[in-house]
Amino acid sequence: MPLAIDTVNKLKTAIADAINKAASNCELKLDTAQTGTQHLDFNIETPADRTHGDFSSNAAMANAKTFKLPPRKIAEIIVNNLDQTGLDIEKIEIAGPGFINFCLSSGFYGKAMSEIVQQGDNYGQSDFGENQKVMVEFVSANPTGPMHMGNARGGAIGDCLAAVMKAAGYDSYKEFYVNDAGNQIEKFAQSLNARYLQIFKGDEVEFPEDGYQGADITERAEEFAAENGDSFVNAEESLRKAALVEFALPKNISKMQSDLQKYRIEYDRWFFESELHNSGKVEQVISLLKDAGLTYEKDGALWYKNAEVVANKLRQEGKSEKDIEKLELKDDVLVRQNGNPTYFAADIAYHKDKFDRGFKTLINVWGADHHGHVMRMKCAMDAIGCNGDDLTVILMQLVKLVQNGQQVRMSKRTGKAVQLADLLEEVPVDSTRFLFNTAQANVPMDFDLDLAVKQDSQNPVYYVQYAHARICSIIRSMAEESITQSSATQEDFALLQTAQERDLIFHLAQFPGEIIYSSKEKDPTKITRYVTETAALFHKFYNSCRVKGEEQHLAAARLTLCVCTKTVIANVLRMFNITCPEKM
Numbered sequence: 001m002p003l004a005i006d007t008v009n010k011l012k013t014a015i016a017d018a019i020n021k022a023a024s025n026c027e028l029k030l031d032t033a034q035t036g037t038q039h040l041d042f043n044i045e046t047p048a049d050r051t052h053g054d055f056s057s058n059a060a061m062a063n064a065k066t067f068k069l070p071p072r073k074i075a076e077i078i079v080n081n082l083d084q085t086g087l088d089i090e091k092i093e094i095a096g097p098g099f100i101n102f103c104l105s106s107g108f109y110g111k112a113m114s115e116i117v118q119q120g121d122n123y124g125q126s127d128f129g130e131n132q133k134v135m136v137e138f139v140s141a142n143p144t145g146p147m148h149m150g151n152a153r154g155g156a157i158g159d160c161l162a163a164v165m166k167a168a169g170y171d172s173y174k175e176f177y178v179n180d181a182g183n184q185i186e187k188f189a190q191s192l193n194a195r196y197l198q199i200f201k202g203d204e205v206e207f208p209e210d211g212y213q214g215a216d217i218t219e220r221a222e223e224f225a226a227e228n229g230d231s232f233v234n235a236e237e238s239l240r241k242a243a244l245v246e247f248a249l250p251k252n253i254s255k256m257q258s259d260l261q262k263y264r265i266e267y268d269r270w271f272f273e274s275e276l277h278n279s280g281k282v283e284q285v286i287s288l289l290k291d292a293g294l295t296y297e298k299d300g301a302l303w304y305k306n307a308e309v310v311a312n313k314l315r316q317e318g319k320s321e322k323d324i325e326k327l328e329l330k331d332d333v334l335v336r337q338n339g340n341p342t343y344f345a346a347d348i349a350y351h352k353d354k355f356d357r358g359f360k361t362l363i364n365v366w367g368a369d370h371h372g373h374v375m376r377m378k379c380a381m382d383a384i385g386c387n388g389d390d391l392t393v394i395l396m397q398l399v400k401l402v403q404n405g406q407q408v409r410m411s412k413r414t415g416k417a418v419q420l421a422d423l424l425e426e427v428p429v430d431s432t433r434f435l436f437n438t439a440q441a442n443v444p445m446d447f448d449l450d451l452a453v454k455q456d457s458q459n460p461v462y463y464v465q466y467a468h469a470r471i472c473s474i475i476r477s478m479a480e481e482s483i484t485q486s487s488a489t490q491e492d493f494a495l496l497q498t499a500q501e502r503d504l505i506f507h508l509a510q511f512p513g514e515i516i517y518s519s520k521e522k523d524p525t526k527i528t529r530y531v532t533e534t535a536a537l538f539h540k541f542y543n544s545c546r547v548k549g550e551e552q553h554l555a556a557a558r559l560t561l562c563v564c565t566k567t568v569i570a571n572v573l574r575m576f577n578i579t580c581p582e583k584m
Contacts, residue, residue: 002126002512003108003115008044008055010087011102015042015059018081027077028067040066046510053093053101054506060098071098109502110493112509116564117485124511124571129170129519133358136162138365139260140177143252144188145214147259147420150367153399153445155420156436158365159265160524161394163575165363168519173359174267176260177350180249181273182343187211189241192248195221196240200230215416220248259421264429264577276349282341285349286334288384295334302335304344309379313388332376348380355386362391363522365441371395392522396441403449427452430578434461437528437576460532464569465581467535471566472582474547478559481548485563488556495554500541501561507537508568524576531572538565 001009019040022028042059060075067074075098082092090105116123138158141147159174166172179185191211195218198205211217224232224247232240257270276282286302289295294305307329314324334345354362366373374395378388401408401418408418423432431452438460439445457463478484496502511530518526547558570580 002509003112004509005513005516007088007104007108011044011055011057012042014082014084014087015057015078015100016040017083018078019059021081022077025081027081028069028074047101050503050506052095052099053091054104055102056095057100057102058098059100064098074098075100104506106494106497108509109496109505110490112505113493113560113564114490116508116567117560120567121571121574123567124515124575125167125169126512126516127169128516129165129168131169131171132360133173134165134170134361134363135173135175135354135359136165136363136365137175137177137354138162139265140179141256142184143178143180143249143256144184144191144212145252146216147256149399149401149418149420149423149447150396152263152420152423152432153436153441153447154365154367154396155260155263155265156433157394157396157441157524160433160437160527160576161363161365161522163577164515164518164524164527167515167575170361170519173269174265175354176267176270178253178270178272179343180253181277182340182346184343185245185249188217188249189245191217192221192224192244193237193241196224196244197233199225200233216252220244220251223251224248255421259424262424262429263420264433271350273346273350276346276353277341281353282346282349285352285384286341286345289334289348292383294383300337301333304332304334304380306330306332306376306379309383310375313375313379313382344376347377348384351377351381351391352384352386355381355390360390363394364391365394365396368395368397394441394522397444399436399445399447401449402446408449430461430465431459433576433578434464434528437525438532440523440525460528461578462584464531464535464573465579466584467538468566468569468573469581469584470542471538471562471569474559474562475566477548478555483552483555483559485556485560488553488560492553492557493560495557496561498545500537500544501558504534504537504541504561504565507534508564511568511571527572527576531569534565534568534572538562538569 019028040059040063042057042062044055044057047053047056059078060071064071064074069077072094075094079092079094079100084092087102088105088108088111089102091103093101093103095101119125136158138161139147139151139155141151162172162174187208187210190208191213194205194207194211198207199221207213221244224244227247228243232243235243253270260267286295289304294309296303296305308331310327310329311324314327315321332344333342335341351362370393374393377393378391381388381391401423427449435447435452436445451459453459455462457466475485496505514527514530518524541561545558547555547562549555550558573580
């Protein structure tokens with residue numbers, strides 16, 4: 001178990017044991033038959049100001065009603081009964097209304113550095129997730145057109161989240177859902193059909209009112225015409241549309257795959273919606289809903305009782321009828337009048353298929369415009385016998401490109417709306433992936449193009465990479481004097497006494513816990529912020545504590561701290577598929 005987590009767990013146990021001991025001594029009144037220490041609620045946290053202690057517990061205040069004593073008195077009793085054996089605690093103090101503050105001993109800092117050195121590239125990883133199968137589905141852009149800025153943000157968030165889940169001990173799997181069936185493909189076919197015919201017949205061919213207007217549609221139609229000439233002009237429309245889709249769709253998907261590979265995103269699987277229809281899984285889901293009495297026919301279509309299902313779920317959660325009424329819940333069509341299943345029906349089947357493949361937790365990264373779709377999908381999972389609570393949806397707010405303080409809407413290269421491919425031509429991939437993970441998904445984001453290309457400390461990824469490169473330079477320089485981290489001992493580590501040294505070591509020791517916390521919150525931006533703070537603490541240490549030129553034992557200890565910092569920075573950057581330069 002990682003040292004920092006083990007230390008917190010030992011502190012919790014020691015406090016619980018102290019309470020039990022105090023109860024047996026009649027210093028605290030504890031009804032173990034009804035309460036017991038297992039029911040006592042208290043936390044161990046890191047104070048914002050660590051001058052008061054490295055860890056702090058609210059055990060006395062949180063249980064004042066239980067013990068019917070003033071919190072400070074309870075704290076005194078706990079401390080007097082607390083066994084510090086094996087805790088690496090140097091000092092315990094009671095502060096304020098009854099906080100119990102713990103200061104770590106030099107032994108903790110030495111052990112923390114040894115843990116990092118020993119684990120190296122594996123430091124930060126844990127078995128917290130117990131190899132549970134987790135699928136992260138992200139981007140899943142409509143293949144009828146190019147990917148946009150929302151896909152760029154979703155790609156970075158989804159890919160880095162999957163990496164965090166893997167580091168936390170989950171069997172993490174990445175999937176792209178390709179909507180290659182249904183209404184959008186029919187609209188794609190109609191749009192291509194019109195553009196192709198216009199090449200030979202001009203404006204006499206009307207473009208569909210709801211067709212896809214993008215220049216990419218025209219480009220695909222022109223490519224088809226260049227290859228096939230006018231041979232499809234007089235063909236039956238259904239055959240012509242099928243040929244156009246068969247020609248254009250693979251090209252679009254190939255372009256998406258190519259762009260995402262440039263973005264350093266590799267999926268475990270590209271899952272095609274058509275597979276669901278061809279396998280009969282959509283029809284199976286519809287049958288399940290029918291058998292559950294959750295469908296009805298109206299106007300020649302088959303409807304799903306979404307309003308009833310969601311309302312019942314909300315009632316179970318304690319929502320009032322007035323609040324439910326405000327939501328104006330509506331039912332959904334499962335099968336249209338023409339007999340074709342809707343996208344919603346296929347989406348239910350897709351999520352069921354994920355569960356059927358053995359995934360215990362599903363994580364979807366969706367755009368904020370899917371907000372209304374979240375509850376109905378989770379409830380639909382419950383309705384077909386899956387657990388909707390095992391589906392987590394991360395709703396991603398809009399991103400704006402900004403340059404010189406102004407929003408950028410058009411690509412300089414193409415004069416068209418900025419696409420993912422345009423962004424990757426103008427901004428380094430390292431900056432793009434890192435910056436998109438500096439703001440939580442549920443917050444609207446301005447992506448500053450000027451900042452993204454800067455090569456100074458204002459650019460967060462450059463700032464972190466520079467810390468890594470600086471440490472590599474220190475290691476090379478110290479090697480010239482035959483001083484390496486391998487020469488440092490635990491006695492040498494005890495020489496690291498300054499606030500800058502201990503703040504940095506303490507921060508590095510939190511890394512495995514930060515990954516676990518990030519996996520729990522499904523938020524990779526916590527790790528981006530963590531590694532940025534790591535770089536800041538290193539620079540503060542470097543500016544205050546000389547490495548080269550010090551007495552040999554102190555120099556070796558400080559060099560080891562540099563190596564530990566390098567290890568943590570490199571492990572984060574590699575996890576997020578960002579380069580770790582040794583020279584800058």
